[in-house]
Amino acid sequence: MPQTLTWVAIDLVCGLYSTADKRNSVQLLYDLRKRGGTCVTGAKKCTRHACWNTSGVFICNDNDHDVAIDCETVANFAAGVANNCCTSTKSGISGQQWSDQNWNAIISYANCNHDSNADRPSPGPPADPWGPNGLCTN
Numbered sequence: 001m002p003q004t005l006t007w008v009a010i011d012l013v014c015g016l017y018s019t020a021d022k023r024n025s026v027q028l029l030y031d032l033r034k035r036g037g038t039c040v041t042g043a044k045k046c047t048r049h050a051c052w053n054t055s056g057v058f059i060c061n062d063n064d065h066d067v068a069i070d071c072e073t074v075a076n077f078a079a080g081v082a083n084n085c086c087t088s089t090k091s092g093i094s095g096q097q098w099s100d101q102n103w104n105a106i107i108s109y110a111n112c113n114h115d116s117n118a119d120r121p122s123p124g125p126p127a128d129p130w131g132p133n134g135l136c137t138n
Contacts, residue, residue: 011098014085018109018124018131019092020055025082025107028057032075039071041103048116049074054132056110058121062102069103078105085136092134094121109133 028050032039039059041047046060049071057078061067081095085107098104108121109131124131 012080012084012095014081014095015136016096016108016123017094017106017121018129019086019094019133019136020107020109021053021133022082022086022091022093024052024055025057025093028052028055028107029075029079029082032057032078033072035071037071038068039074040066040068042066042117045117046106046120048110048119051110051112051116053112054109056108056112056121058106058108058110060096060104060106060120062104067101067103074105078107081105081107092130092136094130094136096121 032050039049041059041061043063043065046058048056048058050057059074077097080097085095086093094108096104096106106121111119123129
């Protein structure tokens with residue numbers, strides 16, 4: 001049975017991954033809040049919990065057990081990325097917000113045609129590390 005956790009944000013890093021689209025990311029966070037329910041991520045896995053076009057919201061779980069997090073909490077947590085990362089660019093956003101409970105939320109590029117557990121957030125190829133949504137700098 002998944003363990004339900006609360007969280008406290010302990011670290012935020014911007015620009016680690018290929019970027020999501022900022023407008024799509026804001027909509028994804030709204031949709032996660034509205035959807036509600038529980039977002040479950042398996043032990044030692046990253047799961048995409050929301051996806052639209054080329055943008056995704058992921059939870060990565062570094063624990064040895066599953067985590068079950070209220071999806072509204074996931075959205076509120078990932079909002080730290082949306083509100084603080086890549087503020088000087090027009091469209092690209094990527095970042096990772098860590099919790100004190102050994103899980104983290106990521107906003108980054110996602111291929112919505114893939115299974116939600118198929119892809120982990122990552123930088124793109126050297127020739128185009130930011131991907132189709134533009135660069136991310138602060």
